[in-house]
Amino acid sequence: MIVALWQASLIISVLSFLFGLLTKSKTSLLISFFTSLPIAYYFFGANNALKLVALFSVVPLVIKYLFYRHERRRVHS
Numbered sequence: 001m002i003v004a005l006w007q008a009s010l011i012i013s014v015l016s017f018l019f020g021l022l023t024k025s026k027t028s029l030l031i032s033f034f035t036s037l038p039i040a041y042y043f044f045g046a047n048n049a050l051k052l053v054a055l056f057s058v059v060p061l062v063i064k065y066l067f068y069r070h071e072r073r074r075v076h077s
Helices: 002-023 026-044 049-076
Strands: none
Touching: 002 026, 002 049, 026 049
């Protein structure tokens, strides 16, 4: 049961990330961030290079911030 929830979280995270990139939707990127947190938490406990997978959950937040800055710069110009 827990594996199914983890896999669902992974699928929702990837799909919302791709949708957010294609449509430049900040809401989709935020959904992607929150659904990738359980996966990041799981891999953060690893004792090898898989620990770096946990850092990929921050990528949607960084892209959301870049979209925000680009939109704000476009409005002020």
